[in-house]
Amino acid sequence: MTEPLDIRSARRRYATVCALFWLPIGLAIAPQLLLFTERGMTLAAIAGFFAAHSLTAAALELPTGGLSDVLGRRAVLVAAGLLDLVAFTLVGLGTTAWVLALGMAVKGAGRALSSGPAEAWYVDTVQASAGPDAELRTGLARGSAATSAALAAGTLVGGALPWLLGLGPDLGAQLSRATSDLILPLSVPVLLAAVVDIVFVLYVVTALPEPARAAAGLREVLRDVPVTIVAGLRLGGRDALVRRVLLSAGAAGAALATVELLTPGRAADLTGDVETGAVLFSGLACAGFVCSALGSHMAPLAARLTGSGGRAVLVGLGAGASGLLLLAATATAEGPASLVLAAAGFALVYLGLGAAGPNQNDLLHRRVTPKGRATALSLQSLALQLTAALTGLAIGVLPAGPLPWLLGGTVLCAGALLWARRATSPVPEFTRAGDDVEAAM
Template sequence: MPRAGRAQPLDPGAARRRFATVTFLFWLPVGLYIPSQVLLLTERGMALAVVGGLFAVYSVAVSVMELPTGGLSDVVGRRPVLAAAGLLNLCALTVMALGTTVWALTVAMVLMGTGRALSSGPAEAWYVDTVQAHSGAGAELRTGLARGGTASAAALAAGTLVGGTLPLLLGLGPDPGAELVRVTGGLVLPLSVPGLLGAAVGAGYVVYVLCALPEPPRAPATLRGVPATMADGLRLGVREPLIRRILLTAAAAGAALATIELLTPGRAARLTGSPESGAVLYAAVACVGFVCTALGSHSAPLAARLTGSSEKAALASLAVSTTGLVLLGVTAGWGGPGPAAVAAGGYALVYLGLGAAGPNGTTSSTAAWPAR
């Protein structure tokens, strides 16, 4: 019998739906701004090297904050950490859309990187906690985690289509390059609108997190453990082989994706003749990649059954992604339909493999950790 006054845990089906929804809402703003981000910055007059530097700031912010904040949700709760991540992303997208100086955009990248680090893990932890509270420690988790991966890929795919098309539609007037609205500290160009729309979606994400993710209350006194938890996170990253492997894998995948996302939009703009039409082409290409990620994530349980374990499935999936990167690299300097088709296949393999690796990597890590 449950104790009086204590709410029963959500059943696995409800937890799976809410986990998929919160994942979708988190990644939808990312999909909205991806097609226009690089093009907007170059339209502001920034060289590609500066844009690459801003991407590096984002990556460093994620790397620096990942370990110290990794156990933060264990102390203060999953829900407040996810809400804080949403607020940081909301602020970052607003500054990205309106900022015109390198310093403002650097702040935006730091905010975005910190939000990404905060969001890394708490939603999955909430799902695992909720399902295990209802069904016990042996509850089946892989399917729900795979659905979360599918939801994130679907959000990115839908967001890129909307975010890539919207600037072109807004720029079809008599003066396509004109600003839509002048505001303090920046100009709202057609390429700025997807980021502002993403900020609005981010506000909805924060509200949903606060309303739809119940968890047991934590005593205020546990806040004293935050500094110690951050220090423990740093020590684990240095000493624990499992954590080191996860971090190195994530760093390698992030570097590969950052390179693709940095170089592809400019090439798309050159092919089409304008930033707005280039955003549409890049949105279509990115959407294909995210659809492949969704397919890979959906097939993660099948990959685990075929290979015999989640760990082997994760390794095989990363090998698929590596093959795709090799195909992209060897065709970079070639022209014609043949190399283009090979490059397209490589692009699909990169995202297909990463989609399947995510849920299997999380499941194998969850299974291995208690034994250590």
């Protein structure tokens, strides 16, 4: 059996894995939609590509979480990295709608595989080294901060590279001719993302040791994965604190969907031009990721200042809701003062969510054992994605102005109020795959 890593090494490697996984996604954020347009895709086709990604991720979220609990964290992370490698290659080089749709669907599968195993590996490793009462919040905060920092850096680089490649006499046209139009300047950040995914896979293989597991055949996997999923669903239904974490994740999804859907239009309105609005949005997205990283870094301090992780979640989600309400209040206002208030609201959303995340995940991990940890994280991710999708549909039918912002702010405020009183229910946990959940108190 491999000797468990010490806590500092586990924190460092977990933060590195988070950064390496999310940096490619950040690289693709800025050029992706424009690349689809450059390939001649219609808006309806592009919407279909994103739907393929979202539906694939949602459909596979729970099965892949159970797979991680049965097969191991490292194997599933490697699979996620390889799928992302294929996805970015297809998107970067694809010229037809079916290839691009396939790339986005494969990317959704990689996203589903990635939600949970790295964090579960970190918690498993720390508890194996220091016991079940080991301090988790600091490492979770560093991982979350590394994720946001990687997204911020990737967004900047992904937005700048096509512009830099377009400098000089017809450099972009020369690049296209040299590669038979397969590689456009907008393709380069996406293909660079594929290269980073190779580094991610190699790092996971070499730097994330985990205890040896009994070999699982196809029959065992087909039996244990559904049972683990059912146990996770029962846990969410029976345990008040886990239920709060899941509902809070849904509230965060509503808030993020509101900001991501409404901010590009707001930026275009402010600049008076779609192209310059896109540049402003890219800068705002980077600033949001930086604020999220700062909030995550401050999560342990927030828990100490408020006296508990639960109260820190309350304060963090409350701050995010306040930010959305500020954005609602300034949705139709003009002038420097309203812009300052809107910027403050935007920052508060990401700061608050960044500070709340590690604290609520710290509470979640103390509710589950390694046999169900990744499944619980997949449930959390699924709650966020489904609520984000529903919020997006609702925003699409609301009139422009404060109302869409108020919807996100109200949902996030409700999520914060869930933490206003202390849970008194017993603490159920996963035991063995195939067992029901039972009270641990």
